[in-house]
Amino acid sequence: MTTILGTPFSLGNGVRLPNRIAKSAMSEALGTMDNRATPELVRLYRRWGAGGTGLLITGNVMIDRRALGEPGNVVIEDERDLDLLRDWAAAGKAHGAQIWAQINHPGRQAPKGLNAETVAPSAVGFSESMKAFFETPRALTGDEIEEIIARFGRAAGICRKAGFTGVEIHGAHGYLVSQFLSPLTNQRSDIWGGTAENRRRFVLRVLEAMRAATAPDFPIGIKLNSADFQKGGFTEEEALDVMGALAEAGIDLIEISGGTYEAPVMTGVRASTKAREAYFLDFADKVRARIPHVPLMVTGGFRTAAGMDAALASGSLDLCGIARLLAIEPEVSQRLLEGKDPEQKVTPLKTGIGMVDRMAMMEVTWYTRQLRRIGRGQDPKPRESALKVFLVSTLETIIGMRKTRRLRAGN
Template sequence: MTNSNQNALKSPLKLKNGVTIKNRLFKSAMSEQLGDNLHNPSYGLVRLYDTWAKGGIGLSVTGNVMVDRFALGEPKNVVLDEKSYLSMFEQWAEAGKRDDTQLWIQLNHPGKQSPKFLTKEPVAPSAVPLGKGFDKTFNTPRELTEQEIFSIIQKFAISAGLAKRVGFSGVQIHGAHGYLISQFLSPHHNRRTDGWGGSLENRMRFVLEVFRAIRKTVGESYPVGIKLNSADFMKSGFTHEESMAVVKQLEKEGIDLVEISGGTYESPSMTGYKVKDSTRKREAYFLEYAEKVRKEIDVPFVVTGGFRSGAAMISALESGATDMIGIARPLAVMPDFPNRLMDNEIPAIHFDDPTTGFKAVDRMTLMSILWYEFQIERIAKGKAPDPALNAWRVVFQAFARMGIYGFSKRRG
């Protein structure tokens, strides 16, 4: 890359609330599975985010932290609530903010996307099960009462207040990938006939109330962002047009940063599933959507998914489609990728998708997530990532630890 390219990546981004992010590289959330038995952060998370901060990332977003310890998406999720051991969160926040890095905590509720072995009766906007083939892993959810909806909204606000208290730089609401907020937005999953369902105005009410409750708790100057689907990429799901309408409303409400992704458990577009060849060549899976929505709104944007080269990142920034470049899996393989990219040490990162050689096994184990979890765990233990890590070794180790649960359908 040329010096102008480097400067584009290195240039600070100032949010409307006055907070400055030191560069344009954004670590998107990944599945970490590094909570302890009480769902507090392990020391491994402290070491992991210290490593990423040293690696040069501008803004780092944690793996999803649950707002309700009785509603988990994965066995080792971290939970932030009144019962949490805040000292470990303080250590985590301090480590992740090294070298003037912004560290935002991602807050989430899984809704129906909580496996059977974790939740016998998951909740959702409506009693609609996940699609065909998921019945072996996920129970049909129970429809939330209105009182329960208000209770969950308050849980998001409590978690956000605690995040500010322990030292995180900001919070990100997880409104994508088929979790509870995404379920409320989807006409397929949300079939309510009250004020929380039906029209898009009603379906977006939940996310708006979550944002309002968080904003009231943390104040106007504390950054609050959201991760939102550009679309669900499934029949009768949340559409591009609906997503744009939600972003416009969030802009009016005062959202500070919007990260664009897409897909659900049933259609995992965020992992590159069924992505068109033309999209792969541009590297960013959701850039076309971003280009359209940026013509109508003025909120800072992050596009995540597929970026591997400095050239593609620069092109996306210079086009005006995005203000930050979201990267995730490359950081599990090369934690200092941001520094090496900005210092012009390497122009891109290339690695083959992990595979056992059998597509059915890869799908069953969700290898596109599991392999990277093992790399993240290595970093958390103070070891270097192993790009040559054998996929079969990952399968056997996961089975040895968790039995069949090691292969449960999980987040993207």
């Protein structure tokens, strides 16, 4: 039996998590083509909730139907889907877990052709290898930035009303919050850019809007990069400064990850060490030294119950985040809590197409397909061909994008 992994953990506001295993966000893409919640999401989270995970964080709940990250995103702009959102939250909580909605805006990280236009802090395009997939965005106006901040707050308030027990700001992996933080993608000269202090103004305002729309005892966490691993980009020192500012502003949990689609270290491309399972544990040590009172979650690289217990015993973190493993073994948390190692292993996915294999998108696509199987009441296929999934998903994405655009045009 593990000694620490199965122990409860209380956040600073008194909210109690039943154990130290957290499901990190994965984009389910199980919403309808007009971006509404579905029974498949309810079924998926009911299975995960029954599997022993203490904290379930949903994937990519968007705040604007005009700004999707992919077809099938759930969007929360108003209360039209409150009943289904309540079912989704209730399914996750049914066996004692906490369930938080991850709130996001893609910014420039939206596939070509999905949205009528792509917006970002600055009109900075992607690298040559990614230009075929993503448009060069238009820079947001000051009024548009204020509107987006308000939308983050409104979505958080609706999630609380629906019964979600917390929310998480997606501030990592190259999405909009991350874009504001990075000097590579934020080249503004107004109050939203220029200095490091100005670049973090956006995320602090988002936190402020969410808190105003919820309550002091409603947990608000954030997923942040330790760095974006690109020359001239968001550095570790800047990340520490941002986390310190968020701690002062009252953030309840910081989840540490790293990388972007252009430098996808979060998928395990460049593990920091093989002796310690977690990819970002060394950085977590630095965060703990800087802001010792804020709960920390580290996601990426955990493989065994002993590895998780050792990481927790080190004092560097409070929660162990797992994601892809839960897509191929939904009940793995129960095994881990019993001191048993997973039956399945997360392994690199290869299609044989060089351009595809060098990016993180294949990882997202393949695992999303496994989530869809679980959402339909089926079991995942841990050995499904990556090439087959890529070809099928590419066709489904094209069809989904066309349907989404037609539905939007009809509205």
